[in-house]
Amino acid sequence: MGLVLDPLEYELTRAIYSRIPGLNFSGDAVAAREAPQFCNSPLSDLRGLDWSEVTIVMPALAEKPRQRGLIIAVEGRSLSILSGMGIRPDVVVTDFDFEPEKLIGYDGVVLGHAHGDNMGIFKGYAGRMARIIPTVQSWPTGCSILPPGFTDGDRAAYIAAYMGARIIHVYGFKPDVVIKRDDAVKRAKLDVAKIFMNRVARIVDVKIY
Template identity: 30%
Template sequence: MHLEFWLKEVYPRIAKDLKLDVEKDRTATKIMAELGKGKFLPADVLKFIEGKDVVVLGPLAKSLDFKWDVLITAGKSILNYDIIPHIHVTDGEEGWKILKKLEEKDCIIILHAHGDNIELLREIVPKLDRFVATTQVEPVNGVYNFCGFTDGDRAAIIAKHFKARSIRLVGFDFERADGLKLRKLKWAEYILRMEGII
């Protein structure tokens, strides 16, 4: 997905539907850019994905009895498994201690800024040494926008962006929720279908 299309066509629809404060997203991005100075990894660290078979792991996998070249976990799904992925995509809800442990085990953290996680960013960013920073609005000062909304669909889009040979989603269910969570999952499913990932 092209960034311009995301910013002009897709994300405004998501924000309107879910009543998101886009200005708070921009504020979160600026805070991330300020707090993370000197800590940001360049996008090039993700180029090892190219040509690889990628598994994006959600929270509902019944086993890990399958193969991958690159394993990407998404958000709080990491709490369900005793595993160190190659990449972990998150907005920080699992807390800084989990993220620090992953970082110390050479997992690449991709930390996302949005209007509802500003306080988490203030807590987490000072604790981490190196990470890739992302946003869902305009990118600034080393904070990227690879597109994608939830941790799960953003992880898959990142794999596609960096030219994975294949992308397999494991442990995802876009129906198992209600209320706002279900609406978010429906947007994730829409994005993944639009991108041809599912």
């Protein structure tokens, strides 16, 4: 039995994101069954961190963030940008599709997301992580975590909120800036991310810079 952070909020977010056309949501359950075999870090590694204040860095980062509290990098891309600034994040939230190779050798906790459209890349990288706890978007088994949310960025914010953050500082969340690709699905994903960041802001103080 995995960890479900807030089942009703999960159902609400899923009702919204599963309307995005063209994605393999029926594969999410298969992904959730396979993901726990890659777990090599206990949940206590996550719970043992001080979550009271959290800084989340997303890939559209434009300037050096102020480091306040626990640092979460979104995707290998943000880990790489932060490393270049001399900042080591405590946690990386990723679905392994933006510079995943940068995660090899990283010694913090990777919250690696398995879903219906990424099992090839997930299996390719998850086994190479020093410390990984899988996240999934169907009912979890084993060590996996089922958080609400959808994109890596809003999922990171939800996880921080449920781990006990009082305040979350967010850098590089710029849904109107094109950073990796620009198509209808990507725009729909970022629209959903905006809705979910606003949902998190209902339960925790969220500052977006």
